[in-house]
Every structure is written in structure tokens, then in C-alpha cells.
Amino acid sequence: MNSFPVNIHFHGWLTTLIQRVRRSNGLLAPPLNRRTSIKDLIESFGVPHTEIESIQVNGHSVSFGYIIGEESFVEVFPPQPPVNVLIPNLLRPRVLNAIRFLVDANVGKLAGKLRMAGFDTLYNPQWHDTELADIAAKSPCILLSRDIQLLKRKKIEFGHFVRETLPNKQLAEVIHFYDLSREIRPFSRCMRCNGSLTPVPKQEILEQLEPLTRKYYHSFHQCESCNQAYWSGSHREPMKQTLKELTRYRPLSY
Numbered sequence: 001m002n003s004f005p006v007n008i009h010f011h012g013w014l015t016t017l018i019q020r021v022r023r024s025n026g027l028l029a030p031p032l033n034r035r036t037s038i039k040d041l042i043e044s045f046g047v048p049h050t051e052i053e054s055i056q057v058n059g060h061s062v063s064f065g066y067i068i069g070e071e072s073f074v075e076v077f078p079p080q081p082p083v084n085v086l087i088p089n090l091l092r093p094r095v096l097n098a099i100r101f102l103v104d105a106n107v108g109k110l111a112g113k114l115r116m117a118g119f120d121t122l123y124n125p126q127w128h129d130t131e132l133a134d135i136a137a138k139s140p141c142i143l144l145s146r147d148i149q150l151l152k153r154k155k156i157e158f159g160h161f162v163r164e165t166l167p168n169k170q171l172a173e174v175i176h177f178y179d180l181s182r183e184i185r186p187f188s189r190c191m192r193c194n195g196s197l198t199p200v201p202k203q204e205i206l207e208q209l210e211p212l213t214r215k216y217y218h219s220f221h222q223c224e225s226c227n228q229a230y231w232s233g234s235h236r237e238p239m240k241q242t243l244k245e246l247t248r249y250r251p252l253s254y
């Protein structure tokens, strides 16, 4: 059995994710008593692999499977927005072919916000950790969560620890982090079920409408999956408020 020290240095906001007892902005030197992969070593500090963009050992970039040798100086870097999950890098050679989110219940209100802005978003408050990990493995997507233990699961390749606590700010954080402001498509996706919205003649959905809506609104959309009707009062006003928040947003440092 090998036993040797290794110096590991976390950069940027990763220091805040490190388990409290080991939290430090400087050098850390945990003893290794076996041949440990760099991924296991990093996660032993409480930092999920999803929060890491690159790792260097003695100045050279390495992948998660790298086995640490003696006299290693390890540096771990967080992603810096804008993060592009559609192009490969050393840590994530397999990429997503489209932006799709999977939302954990601990940031549940973010799901409706993302759909309101037109982003493909999987969400069910009943899904627990095992189901979320299975879904992430089967249907490539970015898991959004505030659960560090969940983000450490092997099956989850793409994930983001949501730092903001208010839903509108969480939306702004995600849009800024993945540089999606040009991809916002209001009135394109159902907030209830994630289905696509299409314009629908008023007479086809009359029975869904309250008398005042029937009287004052004339332009409607309907969900292709669940038939929910949307009109400007139901969608555009909340969206306007959300967009205002987006323009006001002051990005976090990473």
C-alpha cells in the first residue's frame, strides 16, 4: 500500500463547497493510502465532479480517471461562464446534442421559469435522487440542484449546483452560466408539462376560458401535450417581470 501526501489547491468558488472541516483557500495535503483516482480525491473534499471544469497535475491537464502519483501538485478549477456543454473537453468528452434541463425538487420553481423562457425542462416533484440520476443517464441533460450528494452520483455527467435561492435569480444564474440569453423563446413551451405551444383559434378553447379572459383576450396558444391554453395575461406578464430580473442580474463570481 502506498502512503504519501499530495498537495491539492481548489480555485475560485470551489473553496466554498469544500467540507467545512477542510475548508481553506490555501494548500491542503491529505494523505493517500491507496492508489486513488483524482475524481475520488476531489470528491473526498465534498466537491462534486459536476462543479469541475479542469484539473491540472504538475501543470498538465488530466482526466477524472487519472491515478495520483507521488509528488503531485493538483489544481482544480471550476467552470467559468459562459459554459458550453455542446463542445467536448478533457473531463467531458461526450457532449449534449441539445440543451435540456432536469430540475431537482429543491429548486422546483426554477422548472416553471425555464419552461416559461422556452427551455426544454424535465421536472416532477415526486422524483427522488435515484430516479433523477437514472433519468440523467438515459436522457442526456443538465441536472440543476442544490443537493451536493446528488451531484456526486456517477450517472450524472452534466450538472450545476444552483447558488441563488430566489427562482427569478436562479433562472438568471442558469441563463448567464450557460450563455442562453439569445435562446429565450417565450410562448413556446408549456409550464405545466414541458409540451410545445402552438397558436390556436379562440373558438377552439372557449370552454377553458373564464368569462373575463374570453372577453378581453383574442390571441391564444395551446399545449400540444396537455391542451392547457395560454394567453398574454397568463404568460406574458409573468415573463415580463422575469425578463426585467434578467436584465438587472449581477452575475456571481466563479
Ligand SMILES: [Zn+2]
Pocket: 190, 191, 192, 193, 194, 195, 223, 224, 225, 226, 227, 228
Ligand atoms: Zn402542457
